[in-house]
Amino acid sequence: MSVADAPTQAGSARADATATPLSAYVHLPWCVKKCPYCDFNSHRAPATLPETAYVDALVADWAIAAAGERRSIDSVFIGGGTPSLFSAAAIERILETLADSPGLSADCEITLEANPGTTERSRFADLAAVGVNRISLGLQSLDSGCLAALGRIHGPEEALAAIDDVRSAGIDQLNCDLMFGLPGQDLDSGLADIETLLERNPGHISYYQLTLEPGTPFYRRPPVRPDDDTIADLFEAASERLTAAGYTQYEVSAWGRDHRCRHNDNYWRFGDYLGVGAGAHGKQTQGDGRILRTARQRWPAGYMQSAGTPAAIVETRSLEADDARFEALLNGLRRRQGLRRDEYEARTGLDWPNLLDTLAVPIERGLIMADKTGVRASPHGWYFLDSILAELV
Template sequence: MAVYVHLPWCVAKCPYCDFNSHRAPRVLPERAYVDALLADWRFTATAEDRPITSVFIGGGTPSLFSAAAIGEILAALDAGPGLAADCEITLEANPGTTEYGRFVDLAAVGINRVSLGIQSFDTACLSRLGRIHGRAEALTAIDAVRSAGIDQLNCDLMFGLPGQDLAGGLADIDTLLAIDPGHISYYQLTLEPGTPFARHPPDRPDEDTIIDLYEAAAERLDAAGYTQYEVSAWGRNHVCRHNRHYWRFGDYLAIGAGAHAKCTGLDGRIARTARQRWPAGYMHSAGTPQAVVETRFLSTDDARFEALLNGLRLREGLSRTDYESRTGLLWADLQAHLAPAIEDGLVVCDEIGVRASPRGWYLLDSILSDLA
C-alpha cells in the first residue's frame, strides 16, 4: 500500500502548471490544514491493514510546511496501519521556497527522499517559466539536501522551454550530470489546457530542435550510468518506489485537497476517488463523507486500459502477476485484445508480462490511443 499526501499551496502559480495548487495566503493555515489531514486519515484508513511501503508528499509546495507539521502527518500514518521499516518517504521541494537548514529537520522526522523542482539551471529560462528561483538557489538546495544526509535525491528537469536552444538544453543536462543526483525526471514542457501558457503560448523551440535535444540528452544520461526505467524517469542509484507502484497499477490511499486514490475492495471492485479540490472546502469537510466528491468504479474495459496506460510507461512493462492480481482479469483475454499491436511488432505479451517493444516504446501515445 502507498499513500499520497497533498499540500496545495505555492508562493506563486507557475503559468504551465495544471496541478491542484493555489497561491499561498500571507499566513499559511498550517495548523488547520494538518488537523484536516489527520481527520481525513482517521476516516480513510479505518479498514486498512496493509503496511505502507511508500509515502509521497506532493503539492503545491510541501516545503512551505514546517518539519514539525510533516512529522505529525507521518506519525499519524505510522500509528495505523503503520509505515514499513524500509518505507520510502518523499517530499517535494522547490528551491525558491526552502530554508535550507530545514532539510536536517525533515530528515529527523523521517523524510528519506527529496524531489527538487529544479526545471532548469538557466536563470532566464526559469524566469520565463514563472519560477521564483534561479541557478544559485537550485545549486544551494541540492547541496542542502545532501548535507542533511538525505541520500535519495530526484531532480526534475524540463526541456523544450521558452527561449531554450539545443546548446542551452544540453548545458542543463551537463550541469545536472556533473552534480549526479542519482535520479532525474526529464520531461518536455507541455501546454496543459486551462493554463496561462495554453491561453497565450510562449515561443518554444521547433519540433526538430526538441527531438535533437532529447536524443542527445538521452545519450548523455545513458553514458553517465542513468537507466531510463520509465518514460520520464532515469535512475542511477535508485528508482522511485512510489511512482513505480502507481505504474504497476497498485492501490494507494490519498489525503489532502484534490487528492485522488485508487483502492480495490474485498469484492474485487476497483474504486477511484477524489477529494474536494479547494482548500477551504476540504478543511471544512475533511473526516466526513462530504470530503469525497467523486467515486468511480472501474469497468472491465477501464481496468484493462488503465493498467496498460500505467504499465506500458515502464521499460519492464507490467508483469502477468500484477495484471491478473490487480485487475482481476484473464491474461488470455488481454493477449486477444492486444493482438493487432502484437502483430504490428509494437507490444510484447508473453507469459512473463506485457511491455512495449523497442519500436513501440517511441509510439506509446499511438498504441494507447488505438487501445482506448
C-alpha cells in the same frame, strides 16, 4: 468472455487486495506563486499559511481513508503545491498519523517535494530528523533565462545550493526534476542543463518535456518554443548523455542511477494508494476484490471544512473491467519492463488472454512485444505509446 472477466460485466474487477502493495499520497496545495505551465491543483499561498488547520483536516481525513486497512504503507509521497512551505513539525505530525494506522513498512520510502527558494537551509536536516528520506527538487532548468520564462521564483544558484543542502542533511535519495523544450532553449542550452546537473550527481532525474495543458496561462497564450526537430534532437542527445553517465531510463520520464522511485513505480504497476488532501485521488482494492477510485474536494477551504466527513469525498467509483484493463496498460506500458502478467492478473482480477486479444493489432504491427510473462513496448513502439493507447481507447 472469459470466466475471470464475467463478474466484471455487471460490476468491478475482482482483484486480490493482499497481493497489491499500498502507498499513501498527501497533497499540500499551496505555492508561493502559480507557474504559468502548471495544471496541478495548486494555489497561491495566503499571507499566513493555515498550516495547523490544514494538518488537522488531513488527520481527520486519514481516519476515513485508512479505515479498515490492514496493509502497511510501502511508500509516502507528500506532493503539491510546494510541501516545503510547511514546517518539519507539520510533516512529522502527518507521518505519525500514517504510522499509527495502518503503519509504515520498516523501509518505507518517504518523499517530499521541494522547490529551491522555498526551504530554509536548515529545513532539510529538520525534515530528515522527522523521517523524510527522499527529496524531489523541482529545478525545471538551470538556465536563468528559461527559469524566468517558466515563471519560477528561483535562479540557477538557488537550485544548485538546494541540491547541496539536501546532501548536507544526510538525505541520500534525491530526485531532480528537469524539463526540456522550454521557451528560449536550444540544443546547446538544453544539454548544458544536463551537464550542470550531472556535476551534482543526483541519484534520480525526472526528465520531461514542457507541454501546454488546457486551463493554464501557457495554453491560452502559448510561448515560443523550440521546433519539434530541435526538441527531438535534444531528447536523443540528453538520453545518450544520461545513459553514458550511468542512468537507466526505466519509465518514459524517469532516469535512475542509485534508486528508482518506489512510489511512482507503484502507480505504474497498478498498485493501491490512499490519497488525502485537497483534490487528492486514491485507488484501493477492497476485500471482495472490487477496485475503488476516490477523489477529494478540490478547493482547500472547502476541503478543510468537510475533512473527516463523507462530504470531503466528491467521487467514488468502482472500476469496470474495461477501465481496469486500460488503466493497467496506460501505466504499465510507460515502464521499460512493461506490464508483468502475474501483477496484472492479481491486481485487476482479469484474464491474461483477454488482454492479449485487446493488444492484437499493436502486437501484429511490432509495436508491442508479448510473451507468457508480460507485455512491453518494442524499441520502435516506445516512441508511439500515446498513439497506441489512444487506439486502445
